[in-house]
Amino acid sequence: MMRLLGPAEIRILADKLDLRPTKKLGQNFVIDAGTVRRIVRVADLSPDDVVIEIGPGLGSLTLALLPSAEHVVVVEIDPVLAGRLPITVAEHGAADNLTVVNADAMKIALGDLSGHVPTALVANLPYNVSVPVLLHLLEILPSLRKGLVMVQSEVADRLAAGPGSKVYGVPSAKAAWYADVRRAGPVGRTVFWPVPNVDSGLVSLVRRDPPTTSASREEVFAVVDAAFAQRRKTLRAALATWAGTAPQAETALRAAGVDPSTRGEQLTIEAFARIAEQKP
Ligand code: SAM
Numbered sequence: 001m002m003r004l005l006g007p008a009e010i011r012i013l014a015d016k017l018d019l020r021p022t023k024k025l026g027q028n029f030v031i032d033a034g035t036v037r038r039i040v041r042v043a044d045l046s047p048d049d050v051v052i053e054i055g056p057g058l059g060s061l062t063l064a065l066l067p068s069a070e071h072v073v074v075v076e077i078d079p080v081l082a083g084r085l086p087i088t089v090a091e092h093g094a095a096d097n098l099t100v101v102n103a104d105a106m107k108i109a110l111g112d113l114s115g116h117v118p119t120a121l122v123a124n125l126p127y128n129v130s131v132p133v134l135l136h137l138l139e140i141l142p143s144l145r146k147g148l149v150m151v152q153s154e155v156a157d158r159l160a161a162g163p164g165s166k167v168y169g170v171p172s173a174k175a176a177w178y179a180d181v182r183r184a185g186p187v188g189r190t191v192f193w194p195v196p197n198v199d200s201g202l203v204s205l206v207r208r209d210p211p212t213t214s215a216s217r218e219e220v221f222a223v224v225d226a227a228f229a230q231r232r233k234t235l236r237a238a239l240a241t242w243a244g245t246a247p248q249a250e251t252a253l254r255a256a257g258v259d260p261s262t263r264g265e266q267l268t269i270e271a272f273a274r275i276a277e278q279k280p
Contacts, residue, residue, distance in 0.1 A: 156201030
């Protein structure tokens with residue numbers, strides 16, 4: 001096990017770098033080694049896993065991931081943090097299994113990862129972009145078999161929600177296309193510096209096959225977006241523009257075996273896929 005970062009060392013590092021954590025980049029760094037160990041334990045990595053970590057920041061989580069995986073590829077948007085990370089890692093015990101990519105995770109492709117093919121995602125995601133980053137990675141990296149991410153508590157609830165839940169919505173339905181998603185425990189706000197205004201939660205993901213459908217992923221997601229854009233309306237009304245008219249929406253819904261008077265929050269991703277197949 002590598003020596004992990006504690007609160008005092010984080011402060012010293014931040015001072016050295018003249019770091020002013022920004023809200024825009026969701027820069028809240030974990031200062032509690034116990035939380036970092038817990039994340040790695042719940043991630044349940046194998047020695048042959050290639051891990052992708054988004055937003056390593058000062059390296060709190062990275063230091064714990066390195067001894068637990070074959071390789072760790074980190075993607076950090078902040079050039080100062082990306083530049084400093086190899087130095088911090090070297091200071092904590094040499095590791096030759098780290099690749100640092102200084103880039104925006106929203107824009108990366110597999111080809112940007114220096115030939116590494118990630119099998120697991122483990123990250124304390126930047127909160128303002130956690131859902132789009134997660135969906136982007138699941139889409140561009142089919143090799144990802146599992147994930148353990150820390151996100152804002154409310155987002156964890158939404159990602160893991162199933163049909164019929166009050167918080168089931170676009171993130172839940174889209175994430176279900178790629179993975180079985182579960183909450184994996186709460187994390188209090190005091191483990192971060194600076195302390196954020198919200199609590200966090202762990203979310204575990206296990207890759208699943210997408211629903212069998214003749215519709216494309218984009219076509220299915222277009223139905224999801226339309227259904228939840230007006231979540232109080234019945235599907236017949238919410239999908240009127242998508243289908244052309246409300247009667248056409250009703251015909252498509254009936255052909256898909258879905259009651260036109262229900263709402264999107266009742267539908268599984270499989271039902272959304274069946275509806276997408278019926279687009280007039
Ligand atoms: N993993 C570190 C930890 O636990 O202490 C830092 C986590 S902090 C919540 C989020 C990190 O993501 C920051 O280092 C921030 O600079 C980085 N970040 C923000 N937006 C990003 C993006 N679009 N792509 C890559 N990294 C990003």
